[in-house]
Amino acid sequence: MKRQPLRLAILEAQRVLTAAGVASPRTDVELLAAHLLGVERTKLMMVPLVDPPTVEALHELVRRRAAHVPLQHLTGEATLGGVTLSVGPGAFVPRPETELLLAWGLATLEGVDAPVVVDLCTGTGALALAVSNARPDASVHAVEKDPEALAWARHNADRRSRAGETPVELRLGDVADPTLLRELDGTVDLVVCNPPYVPAGTPVPVEVRDHDPPEAVFAGRDGLDVLRHVVGCAARLLEPGGGVAIEHDDTHGGSVPVLLRSGRVFTAIEEHTDLASRPRFATARRAVD
Ligand SMILES: C[S@@+](CC[C@H](N)C(=O)[O-])C[C@H]1O[C@@H](n2cnc3c(N)ncnc32)[C@H](O)[C@@H]1O
DSSP states (O other): OOOEEHHHHHHHHHHHHHHTTOSSHHHHHHHHHHHHHTSOGGGGGGOOEEOHHHHHHHHHHHHHHHTTOOHHHHHTEEEETTEEEEOOTTSOOOOTTHHHHHHHHHHHTTTOSSOEEEEESOTTTHHHHHHHHHOTTOEEEEEESOHHHHHHHHHHHHHHHHTTOOOOEEEEOOTTOTTTTGGGTTOEEEEEEOOOOBOTTOOOOHHHHHHSOHHHHBOSTTSOHHHHHHHHHHHHHEEEEEEEEEEOOTTOTTHHHHHHHHTSOEEEEEEEEOTTSOEEEEEEEEOOO
């Protein structure tokens, strides 16, 4: 069988994804080819020729991507901080937007020995595992309401602890439950949370509409149904001076800081933008009583 130039297969696949309206066709094709060939994306040029079965397999992945199956469902992986997570149907795919929230959280832990950290709405375990990876001395607790998402988190957590990382404590739970993690009340150094926050009825990309669980994305008419409980839960869990970071919709740049201010429990309330300069997460410190 005659081998073909990979460059040409990539160009053809890029045309298919462009015609299908996929947002970043070149990046996606290269990531799919790299996944298929088991090489890093930056090393693709070292694979000049590929055999027909490989070209066929690439076409199949591209056909599914053109049907707006998320790239990460096709590769089976997403990354946050220093961790690679298994992802797939039934759980939210971690997004690059969350990297800056993670960085803020890790910065607040500098100088704190053996910190206690809580990740509310953990999904695949992304924030919890990224914090634990960066801070092996931390006790990290993670909460998720959806058993299917929690199964992904357990899979990811088990894999990392088998590889020698500090285990994280996972539990099925609802941030609206006033007894959630009660044993940690007033002892937590950092609460991180990327909750569902899209206002109901907001149009979202096909990848989100058809492949992320709706309860991981939407949260009531104003998008704040879950986030309101997160603010209350963080106020209860944090020790004085402890930090909280909550991701939110780009329409919430005003409302989430107002929510944080309303209970008079938080201080140093700040709003932050994402890499595209859109309002994306709010942070605060638990006031000293
Ligand atoms: C936007 S996803 C984020 C997942 C993960 N934190 C990340 O950044 O990839 C929100 C997650 O919150 C979970 N969730 C929704 N409502 C919840 C609640 N009331 N209590 C706990 N988890 C909840 C969803 O099932 C989903 O996994």
